[in-house]
Amino acid sequence: MKSLQIMALYTLIGSGIFPCRLPSADFLFPTSNRNILNPGSEDKYFVPTVGRTWPSGTFGCVRSEGFQIHEGLDIACLERDANREPRDPVSATARGIIAYVNRSTGLSNYGRYVIIAHRIEGLPVYSLYAHLSRVREDLNPGTIVTAGEEIATMGRTSNTRQKISRQRAHLHFELTFMANPNFEKWNQKRSPGSRNDHGIWHGLNLIGFDAWKLFMAQNREKNDFNLIRFIRSLTPQFRVAIKKTEFPLINYYQPLIARQDPLFPEPHEALGYEIEFDFNGLPLSIKPLHTWKSDWKSPYHLLEVDEKDFRANRCRKWVYRTGAGDWALGENGIRHLDLISFKP
Ligand SMILES: [Zn+2]
Structure with missing residues (x-):
């Protein structure tokens, strides 16, 4: 095709x-x-x-x-x-x-x-x-x-x-x-x-x-089963701020965008997005960002890693611990974010 x-x-x-x-x-x-x-x-x-x-x-x-x-x-x-x-x-x-x-x-x-x-x-x-x-x-x-x-x-x-x-x-x-x-x-x-x-x-x-x-x-849930809820129920392994806008994931996976907080702008007004990923790099939730902190790395800033989940499911190597003991995005993690946020 x-x-x-x-x-x-x-x-x-x-x-x-x-x-x-x-x-x-x-x-x-x-x-x-x-x-x-x-x-x-x-x-x-x-x-x-x-x-x-x-x-x-x-x-x-x-x-x-x-x-x-x-x-x-x-x-x-x-x-x-x-x-x-x-x-x-x-x-x-x-x-x-x-x-x-x-x-x-x-x-x-x-x-x-x-x-x-x-x-x-x-x-x-x-x-x-x-x-x-x-x-x-x-x-x-x-x-x-x-x-x-x-x-x-x-x-x-x-x-x-x-x-x-x-x-x-x-x-x-x-x-x-x-x-x-x-x-x-x-x-x-x-x-x-x-x-x-x-x-x-x-x-x-x-x-x-x-x-x-x-x-x-x-x-278990029969007629109450809901795919979006199921996806959101998966354990996040890491959370990243991405300083890019209007990449395809944001449009195609709109139902994953969280908008509970009235302070957060509409997706089209965002400066970037905060995305939670599970151990396999599956996006679980997307949040538009209205600020980008001055000490955040651009275009990707790793916000959080669930250590317990990382220990249990580490095969994708999205993140790693540096010699200084901090978490950092690995080569795989950066490649994954590059792909997800790519606009031709
Ligand atoms: Zn197989």
């Missing part, structure tokens, strides 16, 4: 014209596996990495002794054909529009995968389904799918040297936000001439959140 079309699609989703506004966020399970709803049966839902236990198939800093992120859920297969290959149907978690289909397994460690764009409570949310053996032939960017509609068949495709074994066949499922619809321009500026096979659907541009936590919250 040409980048112009992607922008048009994104604008459409962002504008609210896109007919995907759900009264409450009802995310469906992407396969028929429901074992996470039975406490104690998680090992029947999550597929661990080789030689590990089921938590290594969950979302978070669960790989390489806690030093590597796994940004999705690895959902176990329940149905196999005569050759013991997975055949579980994979379905859309919510109503949406097909945003991206990668049919060539060699281009990604996700193998064959599909991304669906949703708009839920005004928030652009993306769902990603990876390692598929088959993607429905008529699915193309722009195709509208309903919640629960079959889109693909589970598989074990990937371009990694170590193949996914038949036994470990699973669906890698992600729910994400998008950092910046101008990702390609940012990426070209950052590393000119670099190869990017997946356009704005590059891993750096998708900021995942924990679908397991979300399914459990939804199951």
Whole structure:
């Protein structure tokens, strides 16, 4: 898909014209596996990495002794054909529009995968389904799918040297936000001439959140479930003041803007924004700033770090402690803020 079309699609989703506004966020399970709803049966839902236990198939800093992120859920297969290959149907978690289909397994460690764009409570949310053996032939960017509609068949495709074994066949499922619809321009500026096979659907541009936590919250709260409240309930790991205005996140993720304080100006009058991020760099809340303190570093000033959360979830290395014992933004943190606040 040409980048112009992607922008048009994104604008459409962002504008609210896109007919995907759900009264409450009802995310469906992407396969028929429901074992996470039975406490104690998680090992029947999550597929661990080789030689590990089921938590290594969950979302978070669960790989390489806690030093590597796994940004999705690895959902176990329940149905196999005569050759013991997975055949579980994979379905859309919510109503949406097909945003991206990668049919060539060699281009990604996700193998064959599909991304669906949703708009839920005004928030652009993306769902990603990876390692598929088959993607429905008529699915193309722009195709509208309903919640629960079959889109693909589970598989074990990937371009990694170590193949996914038949036994470990699973669906890698992600729910994400998008950092910046101008990702390609940012990426070209950052590393000119670099190869990017997946356009704005590059891993750096998708900021995942924990679908397991979300399914459990939804199951607990039933009709009261609210996505914005769910996002706000996640633990902030660090808070940053950004001395930039009018970057895409502010427009696309407007429902995250806090405006309880009457002293805070409208977003368009702001000097900058204070953003709270969780351990995975997911923006949880945005506050317009009406002053910029003279001793704050520009364009990014680290305001606060939750040490306890940092200790528990440190794999993204957004922040670090300096020799003097102060907190500082690391290379990853600055890169993330550069991407989020990039305007071409
Ligand atoms: Zn995975």
